Amino acid sequence: MSSVSEGRFRSSSVPLITPGHPRTPLRTTLRTTLRTDDGVRIEAVYEPGTAAAGAAAETSFDGTAIVVAHGFTGSAGRPAVRRAAEVLGRRAAVVTFSFRGHGGSGGRSTVGDREVLDLAAAVRWARALGHRRVVTVGFSMGGSVVLRHGALCKGRAGVSAERGGRIEAHEGVHADARADAVVAVSAPARWYYRGTAPMRRLHWVVTRPVGRLVGRYGLRTRIDHNDWDPVPLSPVGAAGLIAPAPLLIVHGDRDPYFPLDHPRMLAEAAGDGAELWLEHGMGHAENAADESLLTRIGDWVAAR
Known part of the structure; x- marks a missing residue:
């Protein structure tokens, strides 16, 4: 898939829908279309959240x-x-969005590369709506994206750019796209992994013309036909660059896509900056994340 230069995150096009004080989070559900730095339209939903039963409002x-x-x-x-x-809305306001090539968003999926720009647009929107603190929670491909976003967008230090395998910081870049904490659920540690049957099927869908037709009409996902050039920073390479922001890595011991060496590699790369939860009996990603696990993730977010 074609890779975008990550030396800068410019401001996203966000409708002026925030009357009143910009530091006061809204109390109403909103739907909008965001525009990413490379011009892709992304559908997004904002929900203000509801206090959990028995908790302070x-x-x-x-x-x-x-x-x-x-x-x-x-x-x-x-x-x-x-x-x-x-x-998660029982602990905080929530922004959901569809990555490019998915749902009602435009563009084509690059399977974790340019998607970092989609996430940056959603984070900026949350801050534009008055939120002082923004936490990213990603599942599977989304988990790899939140890891890369956390490494590439680092507050005052700005956004890091991938150049020949090195990470170079750029000053003067907008800090409103940064994440204050990161949660990666069922994320891969490395690219091009084909060690399981589900991942071999996924590679067929992504890399073959017939597979991309299956993706478009069977899975409702439009996939870019271009190879990555250059290959983006790997999730394991990103994990060690997220600190000082807190990082939570969550993975199921029955994940059919990525075995347990993936979360362990991520946690080892992050060192003391990460917390690792290995969930007994859990499968893969959001489909396997039950209410109990999501509640604990929400509690972790609230406590950081």
Whole structure:
């Protein structure tokens, strides 16, 4: 897939829909279309969140927003994503969106490369709506995207750019796209992994013309036919660059796509900057994340 230069995240085109004080989070559900730095239109939904039963009302309105990044072939409207938004919404406001090539968004999926720009646009929107603190929660492909986004967009240090395998910081870049904490669920550690049957099938869908037709009409996912050039920073390469932002890595011991060496590699790369949860009996990504796990993730977000 074609790779975008990540030396800069410019401001996204966000409709002026925030009357009143910009530091006061909204209390109403909103739907909008965001425009990424490379001009792709992304559908997005904002939900202000509801206080969990028995919890103080301010828990959901403390200025925190959670941006949910779905997995490959998902979208903002899929039931598993809606369930995640509902449970996480008991602890904070929630932004869901559809990656390029998915749902009602434009463009074509680059399977984790340019998607970092989609996430940056969603994070900026959350901040534009008044949220002082934004946490990204990504599943599978979305997990790899939140890891790269966390490494490439680092507040005052700006956004890092990939140049010949090195990471170079650029000053003067917008800090409003940064994540204050990162949660990666069922994320791969390395690219081009084909060690399981589901991943071999996924590679067939992504790399073969017939597979991309199956993706478009069978999985409702439009996939870019270009190879990555250059190959983007790997998730394991990104994991060690996220600190000082807190990082939570969550993975199921029955994940049919990525075995346990993937989360362990990510945690080892992140060192003391990461917390690792290995979930007994859990499968893959948002479809396998039950209410109990999502509640614990929401509690982790609220406590950081």
